[in-house]
Amino acid sequence: MLCPTRTPRSFLRFASTAAKNSSTLLRAQLDLNAIVVQSDAYKESINRRQLPRSLIADVDFIVENRPVQSQTYTKINALKRERTELAEKIQKKDPNLDNVKLRLSEIKSEIKPLEKYVKDLQEEIYSRAEALPNLIDSTAPESATEEELVQYINTSAQEADNFVGSDSSKDHKTIGEQFGLFDFTIASRISGPSWYYLLGDGALLEQALVQYALSKARQHGYKMVIPPSIVKSEIIQACGFKPNDQNNEKQIYQIENEPRSLTGTAEIPLGALHSSTIFPSSTKFPIKYSGVSRSYRAEAGASGKDTKGLYRVHEFTKVELFHFTNLEKAADELEGIKRLQLEIIEDLGIKARLLNMPTSDLGSPAMKKYDIEAWMPGRGSWGELTSCSNCGDYQSRRLGIRFNGKDDKVSHLATLNGTCMAVPRVIVALIEQNYDRENDIIRIPKVLVPYMDGKDSITKTE
Structure with missing residues (x-):
């Protein structure tokens, strides 16, 4: 009526x-x-x-x-x-x-x-x-809360079963501070909790991981981008990121008295790179970008979780992968991102597992999401290193990203995103898994040695 x-x-x-x-x-x-x-x-x-x-x-x-x-x-x-x-x-x-x-x-x-x-x-x-979330891919797990184990990486199911209860007497924070790789005490005084200084070989390790990740991305056909880390708040909203999470905890740093916010991931400015764009029919998809930027997370250490060390921090360096493609190709593109992530983790020698994530873990834009988690002895549990998501046309409809398809019919594209390198968490995994207690050194993966001034290990500085 x-x-x-x-x-x-x-x-x-x-x-x-x-x-x-x-x-x-x-x-x-x-x-x-x-x-x-x-x-x-x-x-x-x-x-x-x-x-x-x-x-x-x-x-x-x-x-x-x-x-x-x-x-x-x-x-x-x-x-x-x-x-x-x-x-x-x-x-x-x-x-x-x-x-x-x-x-x-x-x-x-x-x-x-x-x-x-x-x-x-x-x-x-x-x-x-x-405000509605995207639909869910038919290959996402049936369970809303239980992830689906796809495979183990650099380890076996039998070895992984023995991780729980293993010696966790030295976590990355303890080891790293002894090796002079970072300082949390001064950073807490200068910036507050969940901030940090990377020092010496700790700072070099970050740059090595970034350069290695960008090199791998270029080998796989990605175009490098250094995007802005402050964007208009309406762009963040259009990408599906909300100011507060489901528990009403603050996620995004908004700039006071300005309609702008700090980005939590390069996914946001990369997605907006082609906002309000109609690609011509001659465009070859996928279009793939690799963006490196600082990322800012207001919820770091929320609810008292993971407040110790580098695992959950307010600011960090991250290399992000982003795809624009046809809807028909999106599912295959997600598998491609996953394969690159697996290749990186395998090359780094990190013991990890690949998961098809449950539906309750999907953000509003995502139809399906894979995570790679590393075993982190200091936490006594698995910790996320990477994720990759197929967002279908959720973001492109909000960002106005289209292309001329068959018979010049204008259609929306699919967008996909994935972590190439979330630096602090990879540092956590590398230190905790590669610390050689007997020789009191941290071993460097071979693929990083060229970026670490030829060093194959980190030793304590006087």
């Missing part, structure tokens, strides 16, 4: 700029009809991700109100046609001129509230649709 006389209270609560263009981005180019047709699949995605039930209500609202929106436009168009016909009658000196003018006045009073109603309704539909 149409209620065009006033704006519903809920409109005020959900008002946003999702349905509007800005100087940076076009409005989110959402497929509202797909949400209506695939409403059950969207509800399943929400449930399997263990997201708030209010999102189910958003799907229902869209399904119920898309026809209302269409009916209202039909009503408005009918009134406008009637208005045109009456205007012609006035020009022709219709004998019932007074009645014609009266009806014109009535039409004006009828159209104005209808136009306001349908405009508000459209904005709420867009706001609710923009």
